[in-house]
Amino acid sequence: MIETVIRKRIEILADTQLQKRVTDAIDRAGITGWTVTPVTSGKGRDGHWREERVMGTDKVFVLTIAAEDKAEVLAEALAPMLTKYGFILSMWDVQVIRGERF
Amino acid sequence: MIETVIRKRIEILADTQLQKRVTDAIDRAGITGWTVTPVTSGKGRDGHWREERVMGTDKVFVLTIAAEDKAEVLAEALAPMLTKYGFILSMWDVQVIRGERF
Amino acid sequence: MIETVIRKRIEILADTQLQKRVTDAIDRAGITGWTVTPVTSGKGRDGHWREERVMGTDKVFVLTIAAEDKAEVLAEALAPMLTKYGFILSMWDVQVIRGERF
Amino acid sequence: MFETAIQTFTSPVVLFFVLGLLAAFVRSDLAIPEAIAKAMSLYLMAAIGIKGGVAVSKSGIDGTVISALGAGIVAGFLLPFFAYAVLKSFGKLDRINSGAVAAHYGSISVVTFVTAVEILTGQAREPEGFMVAVMAAMEAPAILSGLMLARGLGNKDDGQSMGEMFHEVFTNSSIVLLLGAFVIGMVGGEAGFGEVQPFFEAGFKGVLCIFLLDMGLIAARRMMDARAITWRLTLIAIFLPLVNGAVGTALGVGIGLDAGSAAALGVLCASASYIAVPAAMRLALPEADPGIYLTMSLSITFPFNVLINIGIISAFAAYLTGGTGVVP
Amino acid sequence: MFETAIQTFTSPVVLFFVLGLLAAFVRSDLAIPEAIAKAMSLYLMAAIGIKGGVAVSKSGIDGTVISALGAGIVAGFLLPFFAYAVLKSFGKLDRINSGAVAAHYGSISVVTFVTAVEILTGQAREPEGFMVAVMAAMEAPAILSGLMLARGLGNKDDGQSMGEMFHEVFTNSSIVLLLGAFVIGMVGGEAGFGEVQPFFEAGFKGVLCIFLLDMGLIAARRMMDARAITWRLTLIAIFLPLVNGAVGTALGVGIGLDAGSAAALGVLCASASYIAVPAAMRLALPEADPGIYLTMSLSITFPFNVLINIGIISAFAAYLTGGTGVVP
Amino acid sequence: MFETAIQTFTSPVVLFFVLGLLAAFVRSDLAIPEAIAKAMSLYLMAAIGIKGGVAVSKSGIDGTVISALGAGIVAGFLLPFFAYAVLKSFGKLDRINSGAVAAHYGSISVVTFVTAVEILTGQAREPEGFMVAVMAAMEAPAILSGLMLARGLGNKDDGQSMGEMFHEVFTNSSIVLLLGAFVIGMVGGEAGFGEVQPFFEAGFKGVLCIFLLDMGLIAARRMMDARAITWRLTLIAIFLPLVNGAVGTALGVGIGLDAGSAAALGVLCASASYIAVPAAMRLALPEADPGIYLTMSLSITFPFNVLINIGIISAFAAYLTGGTGVVP
Numbered sequence A, B, C: 001m002i003e004t005v006i007r008k009r010i011e012i013l014a015d016t017q018l019q020k021r022v023t024d025a026i027d028r029a030g031i032t033g034w035t036v037t038p039v040t041s042g043k044g045r046d047g048h049w050r051e052e053r054v055m056g057t058d059k060v061f062v063l064t065i066a067a068e069d070k071a072e073v074l075a076e077a078l079a080p081m082l083t084k085y086g087f088i089l090s091m092w093d094v095q096v097i098r099g100e101r102f
Numbered sequence D, E, F: 001m002f003e004t005a006i007q008t009f010t011s012p013v014v015l016f017f018v019l020g021l022l023a024a025f026v027r028s029d030l031a032i033p034e035a036i037a038k039a040m041s042l043y044l045m046a047a048i049g050i051k052g053g054v055a056v057s058k059s060g061i062d063g064t065v066i067s068a069l070g071a072g073i074v075a076g077f078l079l080p081f082f083a084y085a086v087l088k089s090f091g092k093l094d095r096i097n098s099g100a101v102a103a104h105y106g107s108i109s110v111v112t113f114v115t116a117v118e119i120l121t122g123q124a125r126e127p128e129g130f131m132v133a134v135m136a137a138m139e140a141p142a143i144l145s146g147l148m149l150a151r152g153l154g155n156k157d158d159g160q161s162m163g164e165m166f167h168e169v170f171t172n173s174s175i176v177l178l179l180g181a182f183v184i185g186m187v188g189g190e191a192g193f194g195e196v197q198p199f200f201e202a203g204f205k206g207v208l209c210i211f212l213l214d215m216g217l218i219a220a221r222r223m224m225d226a227r228a229i230t231w232r233l234t235l236i237a238i239f240l241p242l243v244n245g246a247v248g249t250a251l252g253v254g255i256g257l258d259a260g261s262a263a264a265l266g267v268l269c270a271s272a273s274y275i276a277v278p279a280a281m282r283l284a285l286p287e288a289d290p291g292i293y294l295t296m297s298l299s300i301t302f303p304f305n306v307l308i309n310i311g312i313i314s315a316f317a318a319y320l321t322g323g324t325g326v327v328p
């Protein structure tokens, strides 16, 4: 059986325009990498959004896998943005192979 | 250390054409919001699909974060669609910051 | 309350060009299906990539839900590719409805 | 017949379709981005709508137009009943899938129509402009009869009422765009159209080439992946366009259309939708299997129509109207 | 006035916009893929930039050009102060949102401008080519004054310095593309432009049609979903373009522009940005609510300008310059 | 030389490339959606393929065509051996990466070729139409020799046989589209091409402008992010196109081509692939680092060729054929 280790997977829903603030925070937390995936539309307390790419008010998912301690640092760093910019952050434990990468 | 709370993250793979039935169910379950992300292709018991956007038979992921009780309500509401329309639903526990939002 | 069962959800970040090697491995592991979602950009030890669709060096997420034993087989089969091609694999437990499908 | 086939196979539009089929068969990774394919289909619908509207704004609406529209609507509504019977008995499909497939064959394929217009024009049999209006009018009726066949009339499945169903069918993006562009073409007329002519007319054939390249790729790939398709269904996917095409052509000649327009009506009856109706079925009849209806309409009937049946229908229309079946 | 309205409503460009509005109102699922919409907006900016650059390369830069540029920049910088006052007092918005909305109304909408040029040209009042340079020059100043109003001058929120703010505003993709294409047009001149003319000029109106179809869809959908919009804000979104349009037109006539160019300046002042500024606000003022500024600029002011206000401004410019307000 | 440089830098195509470079250097957020960029690259390949096919259908295939094809194939196959030696010794790359980079430099860049044709045509040295066929023929051989160099001939890594490798190389989407469109152009000839001319020819230069804008953005961003690039590799990325360009031009003159066509062969040898080969390498040689081969071919060699080397090669071809190096 292949050996796996436990890491945190963190996903942040952020404005495309503000993506760099999130990835900069990831870099500063000393995490090795991140991946951005597209988002089509959504609904929240501020209503429904979609088709906002032309207006530059669309969103993306930024996801990163990190050891628990670094994940903590990142969550701490992002917390103010969550409130201020309306980002959403969720994280959970995942098993990864080649744990030394993260 | 920043305070997190546990919520359910629910992801539903649904037909683009039927997306509204899923999001209506989320709204009816009293959940604050949802996010839709694109899907490129897939394979299941009914075979391989891809490049189906022109034909309107493509799929999307709808994901929502909710407290456990509302997640239960939603899963209950979606169960018939899973069988009938071939949707796929998975859910798991995640930590979120600003738990009062969900 | 609706009945759910526990399955593994496995996500592999792979090169678009090599997607077929991943999905072939999934098929060979006897798993019923998989779903591919797009990826926009990312950063890792090898630097930052984005806008690489024209060059054919972009990436995708392949995700699949499977019973634990098959997930093990798959992880085992993919492990060499992780190192050699720089794929990333993470997996975690999820609750699903209609567990007999997976 | 033979010259017609040659003409078909030297049209760049058809050649690109064949290139798509071949590329998929040799398992090339050639693919058109989905957003582009979608945009091309919208472009083709807007362009063809405008063109038809401008044509009608010039010719006006007379008795021939009205009888062609009537014939199209009636044919669109009734053809699914025949298709349903064949699919259920010979094809051994269940009620739901028979109704879904029948809706596809009663409705029309914009791209098949457009390709036929290219080919017919190349044979000096250009259909009248109002045939675009007939095409638009034929999109929806078959969806309604197909749904009725699949679900029964009173059946309020999913809490979906008849009203909702009508709403969904008539606000379908294809129908809205085709009719909207048609009306814009009529309102703007030739003068208004002049301004946008370079975009909607000059680019038309080139876009059609690339779109058919993509449809060739998709049709062939779907064919190679097909699981749910039996030899019975394959036969039906060739038999229905032959029969519907002959019926439609005869109907067109019967109501007094010229050879080109009668052939166009034949092609509309022969063609099976693979853009508007699959989307509508996914919404209104999600239990039906796209693996059946898309593969039949897109992977079998569509290539058959483009490569062979348009030629047959054209020759048949020429024969019925006393022509020779080849270019004069 | 009446003839002007008729002209507006038979322009295919406007008709496609109306089609988009109607399709959204009947809840059709018609949608243009986002990648395509984004590409169309880039195309329109590149094309308009080149066109303006070529025009200026022909006409040269004289006193009129310089005073028009000056008038545009000053207007762009000052209009937000008035808008801010109205939004804060009558509109009851907070400081941040008032500043964000004010930036939109001070800046310009490329598509409104382009549509106005189409309509004015149809009325034999084509604005001078250098008005494109004025448009480009008016994009940024309002963003700066809006940000100053919202955050105060010295405020280094988010650790973002004034320098960073300037950098972000002036490297905004719209501004870079518009100015870059303008310079390319000036450098290449008519000769160089000839080579790319079929792409950037012949296709222009058609692309504009499809883009306006999409904007109609998006504006109407956003309107129907709107939550944060009060009747006060709705009124302001009609009042500001009326006032700014009149001010801009009078300013244009005052500095000696012809009727068409003065009307174009009026339209620039009247128009509210919904491409460059929302993106800039999301970056520089993320606390402001897009549900307010986008709905006001895109769903109310934009349709009001396209459907009504361009006609009013054109008539006003004709009146001020002694014309008749209708086509000669 | 000097006039040539001026001509290069007033071509709108090159100006858009420079705009892209500059926009990325000032860290603008300007970006073309990826689906659009992909579609543009497919469009350019289809258009150039058709154009070449039509040209050959007119000129026929004679001895010159055959020797040009032969020279191209041989050069494409052999150039990687020289590149490999330089990369391994002076560049200090390992075997895998040396082979991968060598494949890029042996193969060709469609966009560099097309830009060269624009510039050469502007200098009244339009290359012959059959050079497109030479280009298509030069895409694959270098991939094969590069793979052989990287992996050795018999090596069945990943369980991938030589047969699979050949299949992957020859069903590569670029090759299939380029050759397919070439054959369509030959079959359709001038008559068939007339129908799609507005789309594939009139729009060509405009699309090329926007595509080069995007390539400028991507090349410069990749350059600024580059990590794996040493000064040695930077030198090689300028040295190889100089040497390969001179060799190819001399070869072209040697087999009797006119100055324009010889220059085109020089440009083909000088250019490094950044569309077909990276995709092929990702598939067949996933251990090689795209950070090396893409940065070298796209961020260094491509701008060097477009901005400087095409001019040098053109002057060299003119010199060898007894011309003056400037426009007559």
Ligand SMILES: Nc1ncnc2c1ncn2[C@@H]1O[C@H](COP(=O)(O)O)[C@@H](O)[C@H]1O
Pocket (backbone or CB within 6 Å): A031, A032, A033, A034, A035, A036, A063, A064, A065, A066, A102, C013, C041, C042, C043, C044, C045, C046, C047, C048, C049, C086, C088
């Ligand atoms: N810690 C991480 N979390 C999420 N994605 C990552 C992480 N590290 C790397 N990646 C992704 O994997 C790709 C390849 O990583 P690498 O092989 O380290 O260059 C990157 O470009 C990212 O898209």
Ligand SMILES: Nc1ncnc2c1ncn2[C@@H]1O[C@H](COP(=O)(O)O)[C@@H](O)[C@H]1O
Pocket (backbone or CB within 6 Å): A013, A041, A042, A043, A044, A045, A046, A047, A048, A049, A086, A088, B031, B032, B033, B034, B035, B036, B063, B064, B065, B066, B102
């Ligand atoms: N409960 C939720 N689950 C998933 N996504 C959400 C949820 N609430 C909000 N979102 C997403 O976050 C965006 C902003 O939310 P809000 O700030 O509440 O308007 C929404 O448009 C959705 O895309």
Ligand SMILES: Nc1ncnc2c1ncn2[C@@H]1O[C@H](COP(=O)(O)O)[C@@H](O)[C@H]1O
Pocket (backbone or CB within 6 Å): B013, B041, B042, B043, B044, B045, B046, B047, B048, B049, B086, B088, C031, C032, C033, C034, C035, C036, C063, C064, C065, C066, C102
């Ligand atoms: N085990 C699985 N894991 C992930 N996605 C799946 C799985 N099975 C099916 N799917 C997705 O669900 C779609 C429909 O599945 P099916 O109804 O089995 O044909 C497929 O096309 C896949 O996109």
Ligand code: NA
Pocket (backbone or CB within 6 Å): D104, D105, D106, D107, D108, D109, D244, D268, D269, D270, D271, D272, D273
């Ligand atoms: Na039909």
Ligand code: NA
Pocket (backbone or CB within 6 Å): E104, E105, E106, E107, E108, E109, E244, E268, E269, E270, E271, E272, E273
């Ligand atoms: Na304004």
Ligand code: NA
Pocket (backbone or CB within 6 Å): F104, F105, F106, F107, F108, F109, F244, F268, F269, F270, F271, F272, F273
């Ligand atoms: Na080369």
